[in-house]
Amino acid sequence: TLLCFSPLQQSELNSFLWTIKRDPPSYFFGTIHVPYTRVWDFIPENSKKAFQHSHIVYFELDLTDPYTISALTSCQLLPQGENLQDVLPRDIYRRLKRHLEYVKLMMPSWMTPDQRGKGLYADYLFNAIAGNWERKRPVWVMLMVNSLTEVDIKSRGVPVLDLYLAQEAERLRKQTGAVEKVEEQCHPLNGLNFSQVPNFINATLPPHERITAQEIDTYFRQELIYKRNERMGRRVKDLLEEYPDKSFFFAFGAGHFMGNNTVIDVLRREGYEVEHTPSGQPIN
Template sequence: MKKIGLLILFVISHQTFGQSLEKTLLWKITGNEIKETSFLFGTIHITCKEELPVKVIHALKETKQLYLELDMDDPSLQMAMMNGMMMKEGTTMSSLATKEDFRIVDDFLKKQLGLSAQMLNSIKPFMVSAMLYPKMIDCEMKSVEEGLVSLSKEQNEEIYGLETIDEQLAVFDAIPYEVQMNELIKSAKNNLEGDKSEIDLLFETYQSEDIEAMITLMRTSENEISSKFETIMLTERNKKWVPRIISIAKEKPTFFGVGAGHLGGENGVINLLRKAGYKVDPVF
């Protein structure tokens, strides 16, 4: 039933956005005052392998610097992330749940992470959920970004971020803590079964390189953070990134790697760049 609903919404999304975007994760950016071609690539933050497609390796070799969502090479990144994990105004997970639900989460976290909910009580629930990602996949967790960073270092190229860690962490202050906690409770109650199913579908969709289907997948997700907060998670960030991408691409041929969910849709990076007068063409 869920797959039928996904198919229906996928068809609707294609009608809404007009001409469908081609099925590829790699796009080249040219036009206006861009003198040398830059590339835009859709990444996935959780994967079982970090090997890069040949076309991506070629694109990296044709550019002179790498821009990810964050500067993954910044030695202060981990400390800054740790500092931004806490909820504001003294909010705690126990204050966002009933006693029974907090007990369920506590038992669940002890089983999965070896940590009590009380120890993590002040951390944003989304961050606690992120700690569970390795438990959702049947392999050692990697990311496409790791592969991009590794190759860029081999080429002695600089690595930068389109946004600061503070900007990214602000997203999870804008999404109500109650919603984040409710998702953590759901994960605890179904012992990650729903999360594992969604991750499997995400992997399958990513491998198909269908970026419009990825948008539809997010909008039909049973996780309310994905399905109800597209404006905060994607749209607002895309609109901030596009002027930065344009400015950077004018200065130097650049490889931009951002989450694949940011590429498609009416307010995706591809469409926003085209609206700004730039050519964004698929690379197969």
């Protein structure tokens, strides 16, 4: 609903900016993993100013670093010699294969004229996203399938918000960095054993109280996010102490600032004053 109307003024915009009170101030900014063009007009001016004025920009991962991308790719693969066929139930594997054949067939009709003009022809795009799927771990194939929709394909080629900010930071010659290593983000996900999840639901709950997969997903995410928040918070604290005269802009997924045990809570426990910065409030 947020994107259905054009906001009349800054004060109506949702703010995902927090100020870490010190001199100079530093900032937390909650990003979202969607094409930046979908949300850019709804980001308050003071958030953009905080980004422009900061000396150093930090992300979860350094998405502009080729090593990061190759490490992510290899982390998603099954152990040597294993194929998806070996680890998935036969009927699920067949459905998946059929679904991917359908997507490949539909891809040309999903692409925009602009994409075709840029030479992003369908086969190339399909292979870029889904190539090598039979070597990937189930959790990554699941994430891949979720992003193989017409809407997602149409916005291919537009960087997601966090990548856009990383590219802007480079363009503005800002110092950049990351608070996590690929392994720290990837291994917890690889540790999720999806084959056990349905058993866990069926075994422990009477039929009238079946928990949806969504809630289980949330439970796991909390498990993963809490641990990561602790680690990210500690690294933020170390950076602030190491560079007391620099203004940092920490752009992390918005989920790290929501709910309990957030990165903000970690910093506050360490004695830092962190306050939410509503849209319309000027940046010092």
